Amino acid sequence: MGFPAQSKTFETRTDAKRWAADMESEISRGVFVDRAEAERNTLGDLIRRYQAEITPAKLGGDKEKGHLAVILDDQISQLRMTMLASRDVAAFRERMAANGYAPATIVRRLNLIATIINHARAEWSVHVVDNVASSKLTARPKGADRKRERRLQPARVIAGQEDCPAEEETLFKALAAGRHAALMVPLTRLALETAARQGELCSLEWRDIDLDKRVMTIRGLGGEGSKNGEVRRVPLSTAAVEAIRSLPGYEVKAGRLFPVDQNALKITFARVVRRKIPNLTxxxxxxxxxxxxxxxxxxxxxxxxxTGHKTLSMLSRYYHADAEELARRLA
Known part of the structure; x- marks a missing residue:
């Protein structure tokens, strides 16, 4: 039985002889693995192929492309798969941290590299002994699992100062005074009444709204499901119904409720509230x-x-009852 020709470049003759001896040993023991594809491809080659073949079919593919672009811009993408080591992935992690990226973002990118390597091993015959980007071989930064618990604050009195109005009141006053009030006010109200995601709200069409039954159908940006791949029907409160009826397109009821791009929504919201309410997204x-x-x-x-959460653990990341609220239930 013949074996594919193997080749690899080394800096020293000693390293080359050691590698050749290892190859001969694997062949004689019947455990030979063809590493030709691993030697031929850099991590960047695999990322580009994954970006072209796999990412477009994934929910959240556009966001994933952004992460992949950052990895491709880094020197780690130039390493051949046979040379890629956990120390290289760790160095990438530290460069991301030095550039100010949040721990959760760094974890996302490390996990993407690990996913691509696993896919290349399983589907593209890129044989490497270990997935050096796995969490077992490359530690993840601390703090990535820290839950964000930002909620709208109620009205309160600061000693020696005037009353501070409730943040919800401040928020809607700021939105109402903005250039895009006709869309932003009802959109924000609907978000608060339904817990729908940004992308889900931006993708809503009038055919998804049944005001007689007071139900809203969420199909997601692709029309085939929300972020977790499911179509769900959400009940509408009285306030949610009123918000929908206040929209400019209510009489026509055609097309999208909120003809705004998800990224534009995020930017517009941030621009309106940043001077009024600190640290609110x-x-x-x-x-x-x-x-x-x-x-x-x-x-x-x-x-x-x-809400569309698939597990209790994910739900718990979004449910934040304060101690005062829980105490009132005991009364």
Whole structure:
């Protein structure tokens, strides 16, 4: 039985002889693995192929492309797969941290590299002994699992100062005074009433709204499901119904409810609120809404049907009841 010709470049003759001896040993023991593809491809080659063949079919593919572009811009992408080691992945991790990326973002990119290597091993015959980007071989930065618990703050009095109005009141006053108030005010109200994600709201069409039954169908950006791949029907509160009826397109009821790009929504929201409410993002509204809905849907399975979370652990990342609220329930 013949074996594919193997070749590899080394800096020293000693390293070359050691590698050749290892190859002969593997052949004689019947454990030979063809490393030709691993030697031929850099990590960047695999990323580009994955980006072309796999990423477009994934939910959240556009966001993934952004992460892959950052990895491709880094020197790690130039390493051949036979030379890639866990120390190289660790160095990439440290460069990301030095550039100010959040731990969760760094973990996302490390996991992407690990996923691509696993796919290349399974589907593209790129044989490497270990997946050096796995969490077992390359440690993840600390703090990536820290939950964000930002909620809208109630009205309060600061000693020696005037009353501070509730952040929700401040938020809607700021949105109402903005250039895109006609869309942003009802969109934000719907987010607070339904816990829908940014992309889910931006993809809503009038055919998804049934005001008689007070139900909204979420199909996601691709029309085939939300972020987790499921189509779900969400009940609409009175406030949510009123927000929908206030939209400019209510009389026509054709096309999308909110003809705005998801990224544009994020930027517009940030521009309006940054001077009025510190450290508040549009995604924080999903945390706020989930915590509010938990008062109505005390059964977590019912709550998950509304919010679209697939597991209790993910739901727990968005449900933040404060101690005062829990104490009131004991009274």
């Amino acid at each position: 549009f995604h924080d509204l999903r945390h706020e809404a989930t915590s509010r809905l938990a008062r109505v849907y005390t059964n977590p399975l019912e709550l998950m049907r509304v």
